[in-house]
Amino acid sequence: DIQMTQSPSSLSASVGDSVTITCQASQDISNYLNWYQQKPGKAPSLLIYDTSNLEGGVPPRFSGSGSGTSFTLTVTSLQVEDVATYYCQQYDDLPHTFGQGTKLEIK
Amino acid sequence: VQLVQSGAEVKKPGESLRISCKTSGYSFTSYWIGWVRQMPGKGLEWMGIIYPRDSDARFSPSFRGHVSISVDKSISTAYLQWSSLKASDTAMYYCAISRRLARYDAFNFWGQGTMVSVSS
Numbered sequence: 001d002i003q004m005t006q007s008p009s010s011l012s013a014s015v016g017d018s019v020t021i022t023c024q025a026s027q028d029i030s031n032y033l034n035w036y037q038q039k040p041g042k043a044p045s046l047l048i049y050d051t052s053n054l055e056g057g058v059p060p061r062f063s064g065s066g067s068g069t070s071f072t073l074t075v076t077s078l079q080v081e082d083v084a085t086y087y088c089q090q091y092d093d094l095p096h097t098f099g100q101g102t103k104l105e106i107k
Numbered sequence: 108v109q110l111v112q113s114g115a116e117v118k119k120p121g122e123s124l125r126i127s128c129k130t131s132g133y134s135f136t137s138y139w140i141g142w143v144r145q146m147p148g149k150g151l152e153w154m155g156i157i158y159p160r161d162s163d164a165r166f167s168p169s170f171r172g173h174v175s176i177s178v179d180k181s182i183s184t185a186y187l188q189w190s191s192l193k194a195s196d197t198a199m200y201y202c203a204i205s206r207r208l209a210r211y212d213a214f215n216f217w218g219q220g221t222m223v224s225v226s227s
Contacts (some may be wrong), residue, residue, distance in 0.1 A: 031141070032212075034212075034213040044214075045216065046213050049215075087151050091212045098152065
């Protein structure tokens with residue numbers, strides 16, 4: 001299986017800040033990388049697909065970049081509603097493994 | 108698009124179980140449907156995926172042989188099934204559909220989840 005490693009595991013930031021979450025793949029996955037947001041008590045929702053494409057309805061303060069083995073999710077102008085756990089997922093090879101998650105909190 | 112999952116289940120070890128994911132609002136046979144496990148307080152685990160048109164199913168090695176996935180095209184419903192539950196199967200289970208036609212990639216629509224509790 002391809003291993004996906006996210007960092008940090010958790011972070012705390014203030015409203016209006018920018019935050020970056022990184023995701024490292026154990027092998028080259030090209031741009032086959034998705035990001036999901038899971039708010040407390042809710043099902044996950046797709047934020048970004050194919051590394052950098054925003055899913056419909058996702059605010060443009062979310063952005064993704066990277067290729068190969070290293071990827072980032074950036075949230076600018078952090079809002080209270082962004083409190084959630086964020087997961088990366090590779091779909092280069094089965095099984096489509098997820099990272100362990102990054103919990104984002106507001107200070 | 109809607110994915111409505113069956114309700115919470117409480118079972119004993121060794122019992123069998125089938126949970127469902129009823130879909131609507133799109134072409135059921137044209138998009139892969141997957142299942143994702145989330146154990147209490149833990150992250151997401153990709154379990155497997157099925158193509159409803161021909162029931163071609165793929166599994167994570169971690170789940171192959173312990174669960175089965177099936178569909179009923181007549182009612183646009185997917186199923187996740189266990190023949191012998193273990194306490195370690197206690198988790199929330201989500202169904203989700205793939206974003207692209209006839210391809211398994213990102214999951215862009217999700218069910219609300221089904222909580223399965225297994226305890227003696």
